[in-house]
Amino acid sequence: MAGLTDLTLKAALDGLAAKAFSSEEITRAHLEAVEAARPLNAFVLETPERALDMARAADARRARGEAGPLEGAPIGIKDLFCTEGVRTTACSDILADFTPTYESTVTANLFRDGAVMLGKLNMDQFAMGSSNETSSFGPVVNPWRRAGGGPDLTPGGSSGGSAAAVAARLCLGATATDTGGSIRQPAAFTGTVGIKPTYGRCSRWGIVAFASSLDQAGPIARTVEDAAILLTSMAGHDPRDSTSLPVETPDFAGFVGKSVKGLRIGVPKEYRVDGMPAEIDALWEQGIAWLKDAGCEIVEVALPHTRYALPAYYIVAPAEASSNLARYDGMRYGLRVEGANLLETYEQTRARGFGEEVKRRILIGAYVLSAGYYDAYYLKALKVRRRIAEDFDRAFEKVDALLTPTAPSAAFALGENASDPVAMYLNDIFTVTVNLAGLPGMSLPAGVDAAGLPLGLQLIGRALDEGTLFSLGGALEKAADFRGRPERWW
Numbered sequence: 454m455a456g457l458t459d460l461t462l463k464a465a466l467d468g469l470a471a472k473a474f475s476s477e478e479i480t481r482a483h484l485e486a487v488e489a490a491r492p493l494n495a496f497v498l499e500t501p502e503r504a505l506d507m508a509r510a511a512d513a514r515r516a517r518g519e520a521g522p523l524e525g526a527p528i529g530i531k532d533l534f535c536t537e538g539v540r541t542t543a544c545s546d547i548l549a550d551f552t553p554t555y556e557s558t559v560t561a562n563l564f565r566d567g568a569v570m571l572g573k574l575n576m577d578q579f580a581m582g583s584s585n586e587t588s589s590f591g592p593v594v595n596p597w598r599r600a601g602g603g604p605d606l607t608p609g610g611s612s613g614g615s616a617a618a619v620a621a622r623l624c625l626g627a628t629a630t631d632t633g634g635s636i637r638q639p640a641a642f643t644g645t646v647g648i649k650p651t652y653g654r655c656s657r658w659g660i661v662a663f664a665s666s667l668d669q670a671g672p673i674a675r676t677v678e679d680a681a682i683l684l685t686s687m688a689g690h691d692p693r694d695s696t697s698l699p700v701e702t703p704d705f706a707g708f709v710g711k712s713v714k715g716l717r718i719g720v721p722k723e724y725r726v727d728g729m730p731a732e733i734d735a736l737w738e739q740g741i742a743w744l745k746d747a748g749c750e751i752v753e754v755a756l757p758h759t760r761y762a763l764p765a766y767y768i769v770a771p772a773e774a775s776s777n778l779a780r781y782d783g784m785r786y787g788l789r790v791e792g793a794n795l796l797e798t799y800e801q802t803r804a805r806g807f808g809e810e811v812k813r814r815i816l817i818g819a820y821v822l823s824a825g826y827y828d829a830y831y832l833k834a835l836k837v838r839r840r841i842a843e844d845f846d847r848a849f850e851k852v853d854a855l856l857t858p859t860a861p862s863a864a865f866a867l868g869e870n871a872s873d874p875v876a877m878y879l880n881d882i883f884t885v886t887v888n889l890a891g892l893p894g895m896s897l898p899a900g901v902d903a904a905g906l907p908l909g910l911q912l913i914g915r916a917l918d919e920g921t922l923f924s925l926g927g928a929l930e931k932a933a934d935f936r937g938r939p940e941r942w943w
Contacts, residue, residue, distance in 0.1 A: 457482040462526060462625040462679035463706075469515065469525045476515070476525025480508035480569050483527040487571055487623050490596075492943040495618040497532055497590045498540055499572040507569040514567065523686055524567030529618045529627040532573040533580055534560050534670075535659040539570075543661040544588040545578045547806025548787040557659025558691045559628060559670045566686040571624050575614030578808045579778065580632055580663045583880040585613025585639075586871055587810040595643060595864050596621040596939035600905040604866040609639030609880075615673045616643040620939060626674040626683045630660060632667045633766055634860075634884025637896035640673055641859035641909025644898040644937050646680045646926070647673040651916045652891035653698035655684075656691035664773035665696075667766075667888045677897060677926040681705035684919070700917060708923040714748030716925065719852035723759040724883060726861070732902045733858045740856055740899055740910045743932035744925070754848040754855070758840040759886060765841070766885040767878060768821050768834035774811075775818025781806065813874065842890040849915050854925055857883050859896040859909035887913055895922045898935040907937060 457479045460468065468474055484501050504527060511525035535541045535553035542548040556564070564570070578587040584607040585593040593613040595606040597620065608617040612629035616639035619627050629636045631649035640647030648671045655670040662668060672683035685705045691697040720741060725734070741751055783789035783802030790801040807815070821830035848855065861882055870876040887894040893916070896909040910929060914922045 458486045458622040460625070461676050462674060462682055463676070465526055465625055466523070470520070476508040476511040476569060477505060479525065480504050480527045483571055483624055490621055490623055490943050493594045493596060493617055493621060494591055495575055495593050495614045495621065495623060496529065496572045497542070497544060497575045497614070500539060500570060503539070504569050504571050511567050511569060521565065521567035522682070523563060525569060526567065526625050527569045527571050528563065529571050529574045529615060529624040530560055531612055531615050531628050531630060532576055533630050533661045534628055535661070536560055536570070536573065539573065541573065541661070542589070543579045544576050544590055545806065545808065545811065546589045546788055547781045547803070551787050555659060558656035558693065559660065559687045562689060563628070563686050568686070574618055574627060577611035577613065577810070579661065579774070579811050580611040580630055580635055581774070581810050581814055582610040583634070583638060583877050584867070584870065585610040586867060587808050589808065592867050593617045594867070596943070597643060597864060597906055598939070598942060606864040606906070607642065607867050609642035609864065611635040612639045612673060616640055616645055616647070619643070619645045619673050619675055626672055626679055628670060628687070629673045630668055630670050631888065632663050632770060633888050634881045636671045636673060637884050637894055637909070637911060638860050638880055640896040641898070641907065642864040644907030644935065645673050645675055646677050646895070646897045647671065648680050648684060648895040648919065648922065649887065649893060650684060650688060650919055651698070651893045653696050654688050654917070654919070656689070656694040656697045658691055658693040662777040664770040665777060666773060667770060669888070677923060677930045678706055678709045681709055681923050698917070703920060705919060705923050708920040709927040711924040711927070712748070713744070713924050713928045715750070716854065716921070717750045717752050717852040718744050719752050719754035719848050719855040721754050721756045721759065721848070721855060721857060723756050724857045726882065729861060733861065733908065736900045736908050736910065737856070737858050740929060743929055744856065746932065747928045752852050754852060756844040756848060756886070758837060758844050761837045762841055762886045762889060763878065763882055765834040765837040766881065766889060767817070768830050769838060769889070771814040771818035772822050772831050773818070775815045775822065778811070778815055838889045841886055845890045845892060854921055855913040857911045857913065859883060859911040863902045863904070863906035863908055883911060892916055893919045893922055895926050897926050897930055898937070899929060899933040900935070901937055
């Protein structure tokens with residue numbers, strides 16, 4: 454049964470279609486893997502009975518000739534997605550044992566297409582973090598380790614549980630969300646593929662909100678094709694989400710393997726930052742060479758407002774978070790800490806329920822929105838955001854996509870940056886611009902560093918042009934021929 458967990462999503466779906474094994478068999482194999490991998494802390498809630506029920510129902514539908522695109526495939530769900538009848542906490546104490554009575558649109562789409570849920574995946578609390586260390590359930594441990602040993606490593610954040618579970622072969626794919634890099638950075642740290650689609654491509658309905666103008670759902674998978682298959686099911690217009698785009702969802706897998714000859718690829722000079730490790734720069738140059746060999750034309754482009762992206766992001770995102778998180782007051786659901794009066798109940802509930810990073814961002818957000826500072830900070834950040842989007846608009850007049858590193862380093866040790874919020878925030882330096890502009894971005898594994906840890910390359914595309922990213926991602930994946938996987942130690 455162990456061999457079933459080594460299959461890609463595409464290979465598993467082919468095997469299920471050929472009746473080489475059943476959904477119940479592959480689901481049991483993954484449930485055993487999840488149980489054995491508890492030291493990774495990737496899952497915060499396992500749902501084996503529900504998974505087996507879903508698998509048996511999938512087998513019955515397949516027997517009737519009613520198989521959906523994901524029929525019988527076991528996946529993991531980030532704990533930010535509301536799941537009907539299954540605890541959803543955003544990995545925060547303030548939501549306690551909150552059990553939604555409704556299903557998020559993204560997970561409903563996946564289950565409509567036959568996917569099987571193995572459980573809920575760990576994450577940074579309310580998706581606020583770059584290392585999965587802010588979770589109330591404790592940090593996720595990256596299944597990768599440095600050659601020769603060393604401390605436990607972060608899988609990245611906030612979708613650390615999703616990335617670790619996929620890398621460790623605990624599920625065929627996983628849902629994730631990306632507000633400033635929370636799909637792409639964990640994918641880079643774990644040798645997996647992650648795509649943040651265009652803002653509005655996937656519905657935000659039923660996803661616990663962090664920063665509403667930046668949040669976007671997407672998949673983490675082991676191959677570019679697997680990510681394409683998952684995104685096709687996850688995406689689609691939803692009238693319940695006012696920011697959901699009324700556009701058709703193409704078959705993204707059909708773009709993988711298409712020729713990229715003649716495409717113009719931009720290399721932004723502003724992404725060559727001071728202090729960037731030589732290994733990251735060398736990988737970037739290798740990626741450029743691979744695309745040249747595939748027939749692409751390389752063009753240097755300018756994104757002059759990139760230097761302001763990180764400070765703008767860390768004004769806009771906390772401002773929206775402070776507004777979104779005002780609803781958690783202990784009155785309607787989740788944790789309640791009784792006080793002497795209503796105000797004291799609010800204060801004590803929020804003080805105990807929110808973690809330190811969440812409190813930090815709420816305070817920053819409340820400050821930049823306050824009278825006297827709104828113009829100086831928040832409005833100025835919005836203007837910078839517009840300039841960043843305009844930089845991309847000008848670049849895409851000349852090129853079809855951009856190629857950059859995903860993260861400024863390989864995975865770092867748990868605890869290494871925990872006491873330095875600014876150092877942690879710098880992990881988002883190559884990713885936040887994509888969220889500020891609402892564009893699609895993909896990370897895929899392309900090499901390893903001197904310690905044998907995976908490194909990722911990032912592709913950035915025009916709005917609603919994920920298809921080009923999947924074609925380019927397929928070409929880079931083929932050229933890199935990345936076959937690394939973590940050696941099992943758990």
